Amino acid sequence: MTLTPELRRGFLEKMALSRAFDDAMIALYWEGKVPIFAFGAGPLPGELHCSNGAEPIGAGVCGALSADDMITADHRPHHVAVCRGVDLDRMSAELLGKKAGLSQGKGGHMHIYDPAVNFASSGIIAEGMAPAAGMALARRLQKKPGVAVTFLGEGAANQGAFHEVMNMVGLWKLPVITVVQDNEWGVSTAKSESTAIERNSDRAAGYGMAGEYVDSNDPDDIYEAAARAVKRARDGLGGTILELKTARLAGHFMGDQQGYIPEQMKQADPIPLYRAKLIRDGVITEAQADAIQAAATERMAKAMQFAKDAPYPDASEAFDHVFAA
Numbered sequence: 001m002t003l004t005p006e007l008r009r010g011f012l013e014k015m016a017l018s019r020a021f022d023d024a025m026i027a028l029y030w031e032g033k034v035p036i037f038a039f040g041a042g043p044l045p046g047e048l049h050c051s052n053g054a055e056p057i058g059a060g061v062c063g064a065l066s067a068d069d070m071i072t073a074d075h076r077p078h079h080v081a082v083c084r085g086v087d088l089d090r091m092s093a094e095l096l097g098k099k100a101g102l103s104q105g106k107g108g109h110m111h112i113y114d115p116a117v118n119f120a121s122s123g124i125i126a127e128g129m130a131p132a133a134g135m136a137l138a139r140r141l142q143k144k145p146g147v148a149v150t151f152l153g154e155g156a157a158n159q160g161a162f163h164e165v166m167n168m169v170g171l172w173k174l175p176v177i178t179v180v181q182d183n184e185w186g187v188s189t190a191k192s193e194s195t196a197i198e199r200n201s202d203r204a205a206g207y208g209m210a211g212e213y214v215d216s217n218d219p220d221d222i223y224e225a226a227a228r229a230v231k232r233a234r235d236g237l238g239g240t241i242l243e244l245k246t247a248r249l250a251g252h253f254m255g256d257q258q259g260y261i262p263e264q265m266k267q268a269d270p271i272p273l274y275r276a277k278l279i280r281d282g283v284i285t286e287a288q289a290d291a292i293q294a295a296a297t298e299r300m301a302k303a304m305q306f307a308k309d310a311p312y313p314d315a316s317e318a319f320d321h322v323f324a325a
């Protein structure tokens with residue numbers, strides 16, 4: 001898999017669309033809310049954990065996958081979902097609680113599910129790991145191709161589920177790539193105060209699998225590391241813990257003013273950096289970069305209009321799809 005100019009241009013397009021999605025949802029979230037404190041109700045029900053800063057992960061990792069591959073993500077799923085090609089209209093409707101949403105408006109922003117592109121997410125941290133391993137095992141038993149990729153934060157890497165699933169993936173050499181997104185913070189707890197070692201990717205040795213840390217929030221570097229992990233998985237060499245240094249620019253949730261982050265630890269925005277890099281490398285011109293941004297804004301405006309125009313589910317449907325009570 002080669003890093004072509006088309007692929008790199010596509011990374012910028014996907015990152016711009018992901019950011020447009022988050023910025024539109026952030027603006028909507030604040031409608032009807034008390035500024036700064038996030039009290040009150042508005043058109044966007046529930047909490048909102050945005051991906052601003054982590055877009056290179058979605059673009060780089062999803063760029064290395066094929067349609068057969070399967071993804072599970074966590075409570076901060078937008079960048080992965082958008083870059084995977086989850087239906088943007090229905091994803092937007094899901095956040096607004098509309099019946100046209102991917103889960104008929106009952107899942108909200110943490111529970112994005114689109115079987116058309118093998119994508120699911122859950123608000124329970126590290127929860128997506130076992131289903132990812134299960135899907136990889138199922139494919140193996142069915143003699144069908146497919147690598148499973150599970151996305152989580154560095155905070156979730158201290159959950160019990162992480163260790164249990166990694167052991168089975170290592171033991172059975174399952175084609176599972178565990179993407180640990182290291183934005184340094186689990187809510188307001190620093191990685192250095194919660195994790196015994198500096199790099200979760202070093203834990204891979206304890207599970208008999210490959211581990212790689214990418215100290216760069218650039219989709220080119222992420223793509224190349226992801227492509228190496230995908231190749232190992234497809235070649236039958238088992239899983240990889242791929243830890244990616246990234247940024248959390250919009251706070252843990254809305255209303256988080258991030259007062260606990262020292263000024264010198266504030267992270268850079270990767271999108272303008274990548275835009276400048278592509279222009280410097282002669283992949284695109286300034287005008288083409290502006291056109292990519294304009295197209296993303298326009299596409300998101302259409303998705304938001306679809307979501308706003310869509311009807312709410314009927315109250316009589318509230319208990320549909322409840323399997324046990």
Ligand SMILES: Cc1ncc(C[n+]2csc(CCOP(=O)(O)OP(=O)(O)O)c2C)c(N)n1
Nearest residue numbers: 076123124125153154155156183185186187
């Ligand atoms: C099992 C479980 N415990 C606690 C929570 C509450 N919670 C939501 S996000 C979060 C922190 C997650 O940090 P990290 O995994 O580093 O991801 P980030 O938010 O930084 O992307 C916590 C504790 C949860 N959702 N699930």
